Amino acid sequence: MKKVWIDAGHGGKDPGAVANGLKEKDIVLSVALEIKKRLETNYDGVQVLLSRSTDVFLELKERTNLANKAGADILVSIHGNAGGGSGGFETFRYIKASATSAALQNVLHSAIMDTLNKVAVGVIDRGQKADNLHMVRESKMPAVLTENLFLDVATDAAKLKKDVVIQAIIDGHVIGIAKYLGLKKKEEGNQVNRENKVAVFVNGKKVADGVLDNGTTYTPARAVAEALGATVVYDAVRKKVNITK
Missing domain, CATH: 3.40.630.40 (Zn-dependent exopeptidases)
Incomplete structure (x- = not known):
């Protein structure tokens, strides 16, 4: 480690x-x-x-x-x-x-x-x-x-x-x-359960993978927002995401 x-x-x-x-x-x-x-x-x-x-x-x-x-x-x-x-x-x-x-x-x-x-x-x-x-x-x-x-x-x-x-x-x-x-990236399957992975498309173009959890699909805000022409600002201190068009 x-x-x-x-x-x-x-x-x-x-x-x-x-x-x-x-x-x-x-x-x-x-x-x-x-x-x-x-x-x-x-x-x-x-x-x-x-x-x-x-x-x-x-x-x-x-x-x-x-x-x-x-x-x-x-x-x-x-x-x-x-x-x-x-x-x-x-x-x-x-x-x-x-x-x-x-x-x-x-x-x-x-x-x-x-x-x-x-x-x-x-x-x-x-x-x-x-x-x-x-x-x-x-x-x-x-x-x-x-x-x-x-x-x-x-x-x-x-x-x-x-x-x-x-x-x-x-x-x-x-x-x-x-x-x-010399760190090695985690395999994708270790980061996201393959069975719960959801492909996310914006206007027909694949932008990222989301996760299905108990019937709710969670998608990456930055990938989706930027594909729609919006700007994403993440405040790591306050744990807040602000999306503006």
């Missing part, structure tokens, strides 16, 4: 970056919660542990102590950025990082940039960097800190307000972590 430690930066009395109607602590928490859900739902042999699952404050030392005590195989600390002029995406490892941390950074950085470039135009790649940051310095396992666009740069903030960009950030983290750890 691989243990993944996901650290949602800031929280509680520490909002992190605040600009353009966005709060860093809220964005990174929703991203962290969804990364945990997707990794554990879609991959075998992985357990995802969180520094925080609610809006609470933890000191940096508390975060790394918890991760080290848990014996996590890797640590990924998730942040939003500020003060970067033209904005963009970047990742950090420790300045004296091991080769394994550098390898994790390379895989994760590439995966996130790939998913972002598929849904957003003009995402600046600020590169893979090294710094003396607590979360990557005090972690006893390969560790990387991701800075997912700039809240105080108008073009980046506009992107962060789009659900498709948040989903790309989540997917990039999941893909990168799974690739680095």
Whole structure:
């Protein structure tokens, strides 16, 4: 069983970056919660542990102590950025990082940039960097800190307000972590009972599979809504889905 430690930066009395109607602590928490859900739902042999699952404050030392005590195989600390002029995406490892941390950074950085470039135009790649940051310095396992666009740069903030960009950030983290750890996707039959699976079509085109449970068919909201030209915004903190046309 691989243990993944996901650290949602800031929280509680520490909002992190605040600009353009966005709060860093809220964005990174929703991203962290969804990364945990997707990794554990879609991959075998992985357990995802969180520094925080609610809006609470933890000191940096508390975060790394918890991760080290848990014996996590890797640590990924998730942040939003500020003060970067033209904005963009970047990742950090420790300045004296091991080769394994550098390898994790390379895989994760590439995966996130790939998913972002598929849904957003003009995402600046600020590169893979090294710094003396607590979360990557005090972690006893390969560790990387991701800075997912700039809240105080108008073009980046506009992107962060789009659900498709948040989903790309989540997917990039999941893909990168799974690739680095060599995780195997669960067989479809392990995720959805084959006997209860229902094919879902919109205007004659298959979009996804649903599940039949006690006479009620449950369909994936995002797949159906987007096929109808609607936008889906999922709030992982409040467990709420908002569909707008």
